[in-house]
Amino acid sequence: MTELLVWLAIALTAASGLLGAPFARGTATAQRAPVWSMVAGSAAGLAAGVRVLVGSALRVAHPWPVPGGALSLRVDPLAAMFLIQIFLIAALGSIYGLGYWRDDEHGGTGRKLRAFYGLVTAGMALLVVAGNAVLFLVGWEVMALSAFFLVSTEDEEPAVRAAGLVYLVATRLGTLCLFAYFAVLRSINGSFELRAPELAAADPRATALFVLALVGFGLKAGAMPLHVWLPGAHANAPSHVSALMSGVLIKMGIYGLARFLTWFPAPPAWWGAVILGAGAVSGVLGVVFALAQHDLKRLLAYHSVENIGIILLGLGVGLLGRAYGDEAIFALGDGGALLHVCNHGLFKALRFLGAGSVVHATGTREIDVLGGLSRRMPYTAGGFVAGAVAICGLPPLNGFVSELLIYLALVRACSHAASGLFAAGAVGAPTLAMIGALAVACFVKVIGVAFLGEPRSERAARAHESGPAMLAPMAVLVGCCAAIGLVPQLFAPVLDAALTAFARPASAGGVVRALSSPSSPSSPSSPSSPSALSSLSALAPLSTLSVVSFALVLALAAGLAWARRVRAVAPAPVPTWDCGYAAPSARMQYTSSSFAATLVDLFSSVLRPTRHAPSVRGPFPSPTALRTHVPEVVLDHAVTPSFRLVARGLVWFRWVQRGAIQLYVLYVLAALVVALLVWR
Amino acid sequence: MSIVDVALHVLVTLVAPPLLLGVINKTKAAFAGRVGPPLLQAYFDLARLFRKGSVFSATTTWVFRAGPIVALVAAAFAAMIVPYGARGAALSFAGDMILFAYLFALGRFFTVAAALDTGSAFEGMGGAREATFSVLAEPALFLGMMVLVRLTGSSSLATMLGGGLGGLWARSGASLVMVVASLLVVLLVECSRIPFDDPNTHLELTMIHEVMVLDHSGPLFGAVLYGAAIKLFVLGALVVRLALPIDTGVAVYDWGLFAAGMLGLAVAIGVTESVMARLRMRQIPSLLVGACLLSAFGIVLLAR
Incomplete structure (x- = not known):
């Protein structure tokens, strides 16, 4: 039954674009049929996810003609958590698209958009349920390539084409790493079936797997400095696509990391430290870059980098805890990270849908020409404020719960005897606090400048509230944020299940025997049994928090x-x-620039802001303007120059690039034949 | 903690905070050779404000009204988590120090949003400063907390500042001295006192907190003042408990000691305000970074 639901969900979402095809272009039915299909498919997917969470995991394998194993599906609680998130946000986004991307406003692009929107959803669902590397990669590529077409929906604009190109290059690089990852995995396991590799102590292949997964999945997740594709892609895609990409798609990178790194029962401590470091850098710099943006959607995109940073902080401290044999830290850190994945999906989708309503109402993404929108669009503004409170991790909404779990992991680490854990906690907790304060500054800026005060332009003054198709999805998301914030104890069992599911070692025998770092010679390295995982509701005061949150809400209401x-x-x-x-x-x-000016100055060594300040001379100077701009530093100062250098070095290789697709297929065939000759 | 202590905790939180302002102002008056306003002036001000009507700007929305309310409620909730002297806190659970810090962040979020809601450049300026300085104050606070976490193994303020504090001073006094100094800086900046901000200044361009609430009037302004007083009291209680780790075991003496400590803190703030000038705005981040570093030293000392 669960399997049927999964296939039904994937089929209905993948084919949703086709369902609109028989109807005349631009008619209401042509726009609604795909949405109904998306909603029906999502309902099936949600049902499958819930069945797995309350019942038992699904694990089936069918014979298939593709080399490299069976057509195997595996839906454990971890996969179910991601499935639920994918389908919830995809369905809400497609309903939102009915009002946001109407065919009479956006001409011919609507059909393409809906088709790829369904495909990207199906691709993500497929990769999450895949129990086989080939199937996983099929899902991954369907997702990655559909997302390219979604990003370049408005491909008549140069900025959109540029963003699409950067995304395409980044995602190809990531896929390359994943191919290598699964090749190494197959060389260890002897099959493409996804299961924990049995590695001897200090095997260099374990390190190879770690690095490949970190780069491959990190590129998709958008961890600094692999985030270069993210701001442009999120800013230029239609808003409900941005919501899906930022809320769910980049989390596939986190899914990959969680799935393929934590199946080592005793990972080396430096893995956790590297992930923790990446999280701290992404978190602080992501929000600092966000603060410096003037473009509403670009700002939100950088915030995704920040939240990926918070998630990585949790994952990293969890892995460290496991490396030192403290399962409570693992449960709190990774549990908090997983909950934050879910929370970020909810509130980031909410923010992007809200931003979409603003763009729809005013026709601009520039924060500095807005203002006073909360009088003109009160419901959108309310949703935006709720989303901001949630995303800043403030009580009583859901962001606080997941950050609390990560903090508790860091606090536990800080009071641990092992010096590695102590350092992680002592650095991690203040970093997270700083990220939180920066996020408050950033979102107060957005709300204050865009929604409060007086309108700064005609456009903002003429803004109007969005229709019910756009407001209803936002209301659902606000409800979800409030539910997780107010009764977090109800969601703890789900996290427990997800943690045990992906933490269980496939075989107790061969494990990566790590802990070779000289600083921790005496750490307990016994492979942890799944029963050692304690439940999150016992580790974190979730019920007490629930009571406090309700009291806080009541007091505020009064x-x-x-x-x-x-x-x-x-x-x-x-x-x-x-x-x-x-x-x-x-x-x-x-304005938003003046609000952020001091903070941008503080971080100017990283941000490298440019100022165009004309000098004012004479007693009667002519009208002039001051402009500040913060570039995408990594892309402009590191990636683009180095790619240009590589391109110059490889000019002689251009002759293979003929532009004929048949020729490229021939190359693939030739490469395959050569590979078979060499390795068979 | 007995029910009497809980009741006293709530009562003290509701009643005592404005008194600190009176003590600070009396101290400053004494330094200046003036008689100064009555000790209970803050109570008179609050009573007068809550009886008055309010004037609202046509630009403002519900966010403007939410600012003072959220700040007041958040400060009052945070007060429940902080132990008053040796008598413990009214509410404590694992990780409550995180809720403590984030409640103030919630208050700050809406205070700054309310300031921006008026569309006034002055209030935007104040809001930007408040948001900016808190970015450096939060890590200082958390670094200090991490020292206590490391020493006590707990993340609940009532335990971190509980009975064993005297022993901790004997063992790791060096770290704790740095934490006290760092928290004192956090207290002064969060509560807008000299040398970071002057609550009595008359030049809007140089103010932080006062300039954010220029448009609030009547009962809502009363809520602002009351909330600010509670915040000062709560952060003050944190510093006082840390600096006076004495447990007599007798409720009356414990409360008396706490009261003396709070009054002493108020006098100290008054003295600081009398003998120091306000820092230039540009120097504030440097001092806050200094506070962070001080706590960081405190924690590094524990790494042995």
């Missing part, structure tokens, strides 16, 4: 009701006082 009464009896509103200045204008308000 206070706001009182303030409302104060407002009701107040005399008629007057202009803002502004220290007695008589004629304040909307242009005098603080």
